Amino acid sequence: MGRSRSHSHCHSSVFGLCFLFLLLSDCFCLSSSSGAQESDRITELPGQPRNVDFAQYSGYVTVNQKAGRALFYWLVESPASREPASRPLVLWLSGGPGCSSVAQGAAQEIGPFRIRPNGKTLYSNPYAWNKLANILFLESPAGVGFSYTNTTSDLYTAGDNRTAEDAYIFLANWFERFPQYKHRDFYITGESYAGHYVPQLSQIVYERNKGIQNPVINFKGFMVGNAVTDDYHDLIGTWEHWWTHGLISDSTYKVLLAACNSSSSLRPSTDCTKAITLANAEQGNIDLYSIFTPPCNSTGSLKQNLRGHYPWMSRPYDPCTETYSPIYFNLPEVQKALHANVTGIPYPWETCSEVVSSNWGDSPLSMLPIYKELIPAGIRVWLFSGDTDAVVPLTASRYSIDALKLPTLTNWYPWYDNGKVGGWSQIYKGLTFVTVTGAGHQVPLLRPRQAFILFQSFLANKPMPS
Structure with a gap:
């Protein structure tokens, strides 16, 4: 599967040594990191809009x-006019498990560019x-998107534990390549199965920061949307959402409650699988990730899909958006501009592996023990939920939050955007929960402006505008 492109960088274990050396002379870590950093600079992406004012x-x-595992990253700095040096660093992780943060987070949701239906040109995302x-x-x-491994068995043995460890090692090494971000306020965000990735990585960062007076990773908090928790x-919340939204029959709802309650969502029992098959048949051809918008048809064409205007969107939602990424990111000129696929991976780049x-492999049944550890430690924790998602719905998040038994500081209230x-x-003691009306599983895709307001409130640690 090819060899890793070598970069000079200091390993996390020499943080202290490098710091000491910095006091005495110019640390080699700094000079080698600036070279590696510069070689990672994107000069221009094919098809990008004019006047891009950010690095x-x-x-x-x-x-x-040893295994030859290397993870691919894409850093998008704040525009020069917004003083990127004064702004925090935010890591985004998409879920799956096995889905690409470049495909979903960057290209569909919160990144600076969206891909046009031709798969060859980009336009600016105003939010x-x-x-x-x-x-x-x-x-x-490794194995997702452009991230790779030289050990084929790694692709068949991935799981929560190694994913979190590798992500931590990535961060430790990345901060050596980008020393200007050391000690900067740092947050971790994501969605869906990142409901596992985000708290697990947060826990490792928090625990390894203990006892360090001035930790390199200045971790402040995390936020995750429509989170597998x-x-x-x-499961209880999902079956309830399906039933209360008229997606399944009374009888199927009862079977789901009886057959699926004790199963792990990744390893359901035979009876549970049968009940889910029955539920899928009753739901028909809908997009469970966004139940009130039309699904993309098999050709990926929009013409027959978009009928009428959806009042909650600034422009009609394009249900085929996921089909554009594989066209764009498989273009050789795009891969070259991104310094990606340098080893000649023998399979095409895809949205999800x-x-x-x-x-x-390993997937703990619950993330709640991590919440119980991090909330009392003063880590900022926000959960958000698009209310038209039927995959990890609002009701699921509410049941999980309720299980934490946190005292309420500000009871359920509507928040506003332009009236x-x-x-x-x-707002609970140590946790803020926010819903976004009319948004599906990928909140920033369906409600970009409202997601932007949400992110602004999270960074400021202020309640949603009322």
Whole structure:
């Protein structure tokens, strides 16, 4: 599967040594990192709009020399006019497990560019999150997107534990390549199965920061949307959402409750699988990730899909958006501009890796123990939920939050955008929960403006505008 492109960088274990050496002379780490950093600079992406006023970097960071595992990243800094040096660093992780943060987070949701239906040109996203922070997208684990491994068995043995460890090693090494970000306020965000990735990585960063007076990773908090959190509560909440939204029959709802309650969502029982098959038949051809918008048809054409205007959107939602990324990111000139696929991976870049996701290994039943550890430690924790998602719905998140038994500081209230209700929020002691009305599973895709307001409130740690 090719060899890792070598970069000079200091390993995390020499942070202290490098710091000491800096006091005595110019640390080699700094000079070698600036060279590696500069070689990762993106000069221009094919088809990008004119007048791009922010710096971008992308490339590989080796996380396991022996196995030849290297993770691909894409850093989009804030525009020069918004003083990127004064803004925090925010890591984005897409879920799956096995889906690309470049495909989903960057190209469909919060990145500076969206891909046109021709798959060859880009247009600006007016609600890009890099207007508020420097955004780091990571394709994780190895085998997802452009991230690779020279050890084929890695693709069949991925799981939560190694994904979190590799992501931590990535960060430690990345900060050596980008020393200007050391000690900068740092947040971790994501969605869906990143409901596992985000708290797990947060826990490792928090625990390894303990006892360090001035930690390199200045971790402040995390935020995750439509998050897979706790198998038991997620399932109860999902079946309830399907039933209360008229997607399934009373009888199927009862069967789901009986057959699927104790199963792990990744390893359901035979009876549970049968009940889900029955539910799928009753739901028909709808997009479960966004139940009130039309699904993309098989040709990926929009013409027959978009009928009427959806009042909650600034422009009609394009249900085929996911089909544009594979066209764009497989273009040789795009890969060259991104310093990607330097090893000649023998398979095409894809939005989600079927091999990685279908062979997923360890997956704890619940993330709630991590919440119980990090909330009392003063880590900022926000959860948000698009209320038209039927895959990891609002009700699932509410059941999981309820299980934490946190005292309420501000009870359920509507928040507003331009005089209209944008959703609802409840503030607990140590956790803020926000819903975004009319948004599906990928909130920033369907409600970009409201997601931008949400991100702004999270960074400021202020309640949603009421």
